[in-house]
Amino acid sequence: MAVVKKVPEKIARQVPFCPGCGHGIVVRLIMECVEELGYNDNVIFGKPVGCASLLDNSLDIDIFTGAHGRNGASLTAIKRLKPDTLVISYQGDGDAYNIGFAETMNAAYRNEKFTVVTINNTNFGMTGGQMAWTTMPGQKTTTSVNGRDVELSGLPIKMPEMIATSFDTAYVARGALFTPAEINKTKGYIKKALQAQSDGIGHSMVEVLSPCPTNWHMSPLEAQERIIKELVPYYPLGELKNKGGK
Amino acid sequence: MSKVIVKKEQCKQCGYCVKHCPKQAISFSADFNSSGFKYAVVDDSKCIACGMCYTTCPDGVFEIRKPD
Numbered sequence: 306m307a308v309v310k311k312v313p314e315k316i317a318r319q320v321p322f323c324p325g326c327g328h329g330i331v332v333r334l335i336m337e338c339v340e341e342l343g344y345n346d347n348v349i350f351g352k353p354v355g356c357a358s359l360l361d362n363s364l365d366i367d368i369f370t371g372a373h374g375r376n377g378a379s380l381t382a383i384k385r386l387k388p389d390t391l392v393i394s395y396q397g398d399g400d401a402y403n404i405g406f407a408e409t410m411n412a413a414y415r416n417e418k419f420t421v422v423t424i425n426n427t428n429f430g431m432t433g434g435q436m437a438w439t440t441m442p443g444q445k446t447t448t449s450v451n452g453r454d455v456e457l458s459g460l461p462i463k464m465p466e467m468i469a470t471s472f473d474t475a476y477v478a479r480g481a482l483f484t485p486a487e488i489n490k491t492k493g494y495i496k497k498a499l500q501a502q503s504d505g506i507g508h509s510m511v512e513v514l515s516p517c518p519t520n521w522h523m524s525p526l527e528a529q530e531r532i533i534k535e536l537v538p539y540y541p542l543g544e545l546k547n548k549g550g551k
Numbered sequence: 552m553s554k555v556i557v558k559k560e561q562c563k564q565c566g567y568c569v570k571h572c573p574k575q576a577i578s579f580s581a582d583f584n585s586s587g588f589k590y591a592v593v594d595d596s597k598c599i600a601c602g603m604c605y606t607t608c609p610d611g612v613f614e615i616r617k618p619d
Binding site for chain 2 (some may be wrong): 306307308309310311312316319320322323324325326327328329330333484485488489518524525526529
């Protein structure tokens, strides 16, 4: 019996997230891509403040935790000092968009040659499900108890579209995690983004629509259904920009 | 030897594997693991080792093997 599929060796211990959380899938996809590209021993993982802060004990690689939202600035320094190292900024939507808008945009504006993977679960997960910029119209959260009012707080932000159309970056895509096919496509996007960094083409970004069953007050399967019915019509999936052409 | 190894202590009973298994070979156990979740059980007679459970699992429960 030959092992054909196995969790990457750098995920040394189980991820500590809620049942059905998309973080576990995305971290596995990233580490699979890192392994396939041969960067297992030459990678720095930029961890955010948020649910993903809990990754400390799971990954056997170098991890850097930036101040809340500031990974765009911190990892710029790391990548400039270590240009041959694969630098990945793994952030939530609250960290990368709400809190770290300036840093995330400026890193893309300067076309810094690292990869940003953002997990869009339409709320601030770790602190108990508050409204974020990505919260859908009408979605109930702990700070929008009657549903998000777009008259009051505007429409959800589409950060990848902003970066793809405004700046001269290498790769931008959006994936989702509701079926095995979409998960495999998302892995393809992450691999192309990391390849763009490896080839030195420029800044790359992948947003992943991820289920948050705990804060959406749904079962994991209902959360996957919600992504299909509510999120995908507003946040279209696919590649938004690919300068590398591979 | 089974085609899919299930690390039952890591299972959190999210049900993604049960839903996305194309052969309906996965069900939940009657008993609980040490974390208090019913864990995934694979019916070897139905399993084709396609790896869908591995792909959808957020917790690394599955390891897929194929005969040499």
